[in-house]
Amino acid sequence: xxxxxxxxxxxxxERRRTFWSAYLIDKLISCGQGRPIVxxxxxxxxxxxxxxxxxxxxxxKKTNTLGELLNWNxxxxxxxxxxxxxILMASIIGRCTRYVHREKESIQVPPWDTKSEFxxxxxxxxxxxxxxxxxxxxxxxIVHDLHPGEMSQLIYAHTLFHLCHCxxxxxxxxxxxxxxxxKAPSSFSxxxxxxxxxxxxxxxxxxxxxxxxxxxxxxxxxxxxIAIAGSINSLACHFDHQKVSRRQSDALCYFQQSLDxxxxxxxxxxxxxxxxxxxxxxxxxxxxxxxLLDPARLTEDLDPYHEEIMWSxxxxxxxxxxxxxxxxxxxxxxxxxPSPDSWALQAGFNFSAPPRESSSNAAIFDNxxxxxxxxxxxxxxxxxxxxxxxx
Numbered sequence: 001x002x003x004x005x006x007x008x009x010x011x012x013x014e015r016r017r018t019f020w021s022a023y024l025i026d027k028l029i030s031c032g033q034g035r036p037i038v039x040x041x042x043x044x045x046x047x048x049x050x051x052x053x054x055x056x057x058x059x060x061k062k063t064n065t066l067g068e069l070l071n072w073n074x075x076x077x078x079x080x081x082x083x084x085x086x087i088l089m090a091s092i093i094g095r096c097t098r099y100v101h102r103e104k105e106s107i108q109v110p111p112w113d114t115k116s117e118f119x120x121x122x123x124x125x126x127x128x129x130x131x132x133x134x135x136x137x138x139x140x141x142i143v144h145d146l147h148p149g150e151m152s153q154l155i156y157a158h159t160l161f162h163l164c165h166c167x168x169x170x171x172x173x174x175x176x177x178x179x180x181x182x183k184a185p186s187s188f189s190x191x192x193x194x195x196x197x198x199x200x201x202x203x204x205x206x207x208x209x210x211x212x213x214x215x216x217x218x219x220x221x222x223x224x225x226i227a228i229a230g231s232i233n234s235l236a237c238h239f240d241h242q243k244v245s246r247r248q249s250d251a252l253c254y255f256q257q258s259l260d261x262x263x264x265x266x267x268x269x270x271x272x273x274x275x276x277x278x279x280x281x282x283x284x285x286x287x288x289x290x291x292l293l294d295p296a297r298l299t300e301d302l303d304p305y306h307e308e309i310m311w312s313x314x315x316x317x318x319x320x321x322x323x324x325x326x327x328x329x330x331x332x333x334x335x336x337x338p339s340p341d342s343w344a345l346q347a348g349f350n351f352s353a354p355p356r357e358s359s360s361n362a363a364i365f366d367n368x369x370x371x372x373x374x375x376x377x378x379x380x381x382x383x384x385x386x387x388x389x390x391x
Contacts, residue, residue: 002046009060017049020087027094028221031316033101037094041066048084052147066091069131070124079131082146082153088131089160092124096164100173100314111177112188118177121168128161139206139213155210156219162203163225169196170228171235171292172310175302197236197251200229204257223265223272224316227279230258231313234283238290255283271320281328282313 003012026039047063054061063081068074069088080088099117111118132154142151167173169192178184203225207217236251259276266273288306291297302310312318312328 008058010055010058012060013050013055016046017083019044019046020049020083024087024090027090027097029316030094030097030101031224032097032318033311033315035317036102037098041070041091041094048087049081051081052083052150056147070127072123072127082150082157085128085132085157086153086160089128089157089164092121092128092164093160095124096121096167100167110181110184111174112185118168121164125161125164128157132158139209139215152215155206155215155217158206159203159222159225162199162206163228165199166196166203166225166228166232167314169193169199170232170314171196171239172289173314175292193236193239196232200232200236201254203229204254204261207261208257218265218268220265220269220271223262223269223275224319226258226261226265227275227319228314230255230262230279231282233258234279234286235289235292237283238287239292274321274323275319277323278313278319278328281323282309285309 003015005012007015023039023044026037029035030037044066047065048069049055050061050063062077063084064074064077066087068076069080069084070091095117099121109116113119139151139155142154146154171193174189174192174196178189207222207226211217233251233255237255259279262272262276262279266276289310291300309328318326
């Protein structure tokens with residue numbers, strides 16, 4: 001419910017933002033199995049955050065609710081603020097992770113059906129495109145028109161946008177959705193592979209453009225986004241049968257960019273360095289998954305060993321865990337695994353693990369502990385002078 005009208009406008013907005021910050025964390029930590037969402041959208045009727053100028057001036061402005069923003073037919077007062085876009089994407093992320101992790105046992109409607117949850121999430125993602133500026137303009141063009149903190153929020157929202165598309169169109173997850181249906185159209189799997197690869201590249205290009213524009217892309221959740229994009233690009237190096245429009249060398253180049261970005265973030269967040277190691281290990285065996293979306297092999301079962309590997313590259317908790325305690329490929333299995341030749345990482349690249357820098361700030365998503373600090377959201381939402389565009 002809305003804060004008391006007897007509070008000042010500034011305090012009312014601060015309380016709304018505190019509520020929506022908790023909502024955001026709840027959605028982000030659901031990116032793994034066994035971590036269901038607590039805050040349901042139907043229970044969130046508080047109006048969304050206003051823009052920064054209104055907030056900083058301590059005035060009040062009517063904004064839409066989340067339910068209104070997610071409804072194509074609702075009357076929109078005005079385009080949502082960048083903070084509100086983050087909340088919109090958090091809602092869709094929650095819906096997407098529920099679809100990925102908690103509905104795989106009850107697949108009754110094929111994903112290409114307009115009544116499917118896959119199609120419904122795709123429709124919700126189109127809402128962000130209709131509300132946002134990114135896509136029509138470059139970040140350098142937009143950054144001059146926004147408060148520094150709002151630019152950070154806008155980039156964050158669009159990173160989550162591409163992450164949703166990556167998860168929906170991840171080759172392994174699409175295969176799981178198609179397997180129950182004997183009449184799965186080959187064009188759907190081909191389009192999914194292309195869409196997944198496209199948004200994996202777009203995600204990395206967005207963060208690279210943000211960095212070049214002077215934004216510090218150092219939020220801990222970016223590590224998970226980059227790792228998902230990197231795993232898709234790693235798989236794309238081996239999908240010969242799909243006739244992907246980009247050459248395999250382009251996919252390898254984006255994979256290298258993912259690994260470099262994780263190593264850079266690894267100097268701030270331990271789980272990012274862990275993800276870099278796991279992504280590197282995964283790439284060394286990625287050729288074994290080249291048939292994930294081969295139309296002729298969709299009905300084949302993945303053996304439990306390889307299926308576990310794929311889940312470990314999607315589950316946030318496993319991806320960020322210490323790879324030395326639970327390696328992606330057990331040492332006892334290494335001798336029996338075929339190694340890629342033409343796309344081996346050792347050919348021309350040196351991907352050494354980054355030096356660990358000690359820090360007093362533990363990653364709030366480290367092992368996805370329910371007990372966590374709120375500094376991650378504070379960094380994202382802190383729009384006071386001196387933040388230097390921290391994303």
